[in-house]
Amino acid sequence: MKHLLSIQDLSTGEIQQLLDNANNLLANKANMIDQGKTAALLFYEPSTRTKMSFEMACMKSGVNILxxxxxxxxxxxGETLYDTVKTVEAIGVDFVVIRHEQEHYYDELTDIQIPIINAGDGTGEHPTQSLLDLLTIKQEFGQFEGLNIAICGDILHSRVARSNANVLSRLGANVQFVAKDEWRDERLPYQYVELDDAVEQADVLMLLRVQKERHNKSYEFDDYLSQYGLTVERERRMKPNSIIMHPAPINRGTEIDSRLVECDRSRIFKQMRNGVAIRQAIIQVYLNQGGYSYDIAY
Known part of the structure; x- marks a missing residue:
């Protein structure tokens, strides 16, 4: 595989191998250094976690960053995305990581020969976020088959919801959505349920950020927590071993009560830690194999 543009680009076997590789990295069982390699991180949208975790993953792999x-x-x-990517390719980078506001921005990059890793395309997909979420869930439950996953929030504008729903369903999980009527995406083939039912049934309650920048600025979010967010009262009704996830950044007091962000069942900051490992695993695959392979030994 030449690029990682969508979570659908990966087979279930390739996904499981990446998760295993990332766990090995977390356990310090791998030491794969690619001295002299260079990456260009082209982030056209603001980012904290994704950008910094790619930077950390590069540093841990011995990769220089432009x-x-x-x-x-x-x-x-006025330089186009295509010309920018052609420029970094021409000056010798080994791979490029791109986040862009345009959905399917990569459709105009078919002539690019170096690997492209999609760090988020508009409201399209976010494959590396999906992989770190899968890693977090696998660490918790050991498998995906039969798990009840509730993805809650701004489904219509969420690339995380699209990527995660697709891959979790492929891996055997039962995926449901929770959203306000106007934030539903009827193009996606998943059942919508009420949040008060979801909190009692879900093994994983995956909250989404309310993307205020994509909504009318006059929209009022003051009552969102009580109606559609995870309150302390709702958290108390969750199953004993269920967990809370969130891709962050977090709107404390909007999609989740601030007191729950670091509660015992929250895995939010663990997701961030896992983000470095999964991105390092991805980088090492592309730099050492020029595409996906199972021949990576630890």
């Missing part, structure tokens, strides 16, 4: 900020680049002079 700095890029759209506001100080030739983007301000």
């Amino acid at each position: 700095s890029f900020m759209p506001e100080t680049s030739s983007v301000t002079k």
